[in-house]
Amino acid sequence: MPAKLTEAHRQALKLFREQHSDLDGTLKKYVADFRHERKQITEALRKGAGTVPELTRQTGLPVDQVLWHVTAMRKYGTVQEAGADGDYVKYEFIEQNGK
């Protein structure tokens, strides 16, 4: 892994991109924002565990988006809970092997 793409895969990818060409750039903008926000939150978490309001102050992102990202990262195994601070849960980054 990663396996190589065959000619059939390349043809299928080409057709997919043609059929879903994102002409108005909605997806492009969504993905750019998603990556930017995820990167900011990851960087903030690398400095130490934090609650959603703390991470919001550090990143300047909307608070509901911070919650969404942190709990998404928890789902996919890059963040875990680390106790609580008052009414808020603290989250910490899980360093992946070799990264």
Place this chain on the structure above:
Amino acid sequence: MSSGNGAAMRETENHFDVVVVGGGIAGLQSALDLADQDYRVLVVEKQPSIGGRMISLSKVFPTLDCASCITTPKMSAAAHHSNITLMTYTTVDAIEPAGDNHRLTLTQMARYVDTSACIGCRQCEYVCPVEYPDPFEQGMGALRAISVPFANAIPQYAVLNPEYCIGCGACVRACASDAIRLDQQPKTLTVEAGAVVLATGFHLNSTSLKPQYNASRSKDIVSPLQVERLLAPHGPYGRVLRPSDGKIPDSVAFVLCAGSRDQSIGVPYCSRVCCMYSIKQAMLLSGALPTADITIYYMDIRAFGKGFEQFYQNAKAMGISFVKGKVARITPQPNGDLMARVEAIEEDGRVMENRHDLVVLAQGIVPELVSPERLGAAKEEDGFIRRPDPLRPAWTGREGIFVAGTAAGPKDIVDSIMEAGSAAMEASHYLTQKRATADANAPSLELEVIGAASE
């Protein structure tokens, strides 16, 4: 019943004795009841997994059984039944009469995954770089652009959402069984059925229908289906948090009849289950948040079913506060709190302003199927499927077309399952009658022999 019972009707690969439209709890129960009588059944479900609304619930009232623990065996039984064929991610576009039978036009949407090769290992999901708000989690969690829809989905096949896929090909490279098909297209097919059971279910009307509740201004004014996910063991946050900022709520309010029993929003009828699921959610929340204040604002509590009244009394004994009064307005504050303005009917009608962290609006139940006419049935004034004969409550009034569950009106899970059994029995009876008529009209062997001898 003998194995030959349904066999007489099996003409072609595209012919089924019964097609069940909808793979929720009602549809699955009808399908299982028919398949166990040896009828060949096709279940058509528009979502990528069967299980319907019930598989997303936390627990059921009044027994507090885990909803997914009692739904999953039914889903699994249907998926493994030799007489049941499942078609997920497929819509029924039309049902028309075809001689003695019904012809159904179906559209199988593109999953972009070859289901004969996918083993549900989720390697594609692990490498996918794009996440979006998870519809199964009512938007609160995240799902990757290609993923198995949820942990206990059946079938366990990945599905790609082209709205969020950037076509990077990472999933294609990661798939060990080479199951990703980015060139897959939607397919239209027709099948024939001897009988049809419509089990198309419900959805909740919008929290924004009542502007005085300001649901569009706060993420903490939530729908009961969101609360089900917050309470589910594998929910989006792994615990109960308010969606606006992740605070552990210390005051939760339920507003009953927030989307039903209200002429002004076109839902004059009672949704039948809101009182009980709100009481259930309040009880579960008091377990998950032991120090939180939980209030239920109600017009009247309709605890009509078996064990319901005791359930209500238990909730009161647990310290859940029941306030008789209609909530006039919910106003989000700059600090995120929600102020509920209520006339307390049993306290001389005084007006209270109460602070809450989270407010649940018990929305109205409305039919998922907008045009039953397209599927060979008719609708009542309230939009639910018409059942003209009070002595045959599972019959739509159309030859060979039956209805089960919330497609016919709001009801709880137990009633949906009972109605599903009733629809299955009606369909079975109809098919038996049809076969008997066909047999009576066919020339008998004896007559043929006599005819041959007289020549």
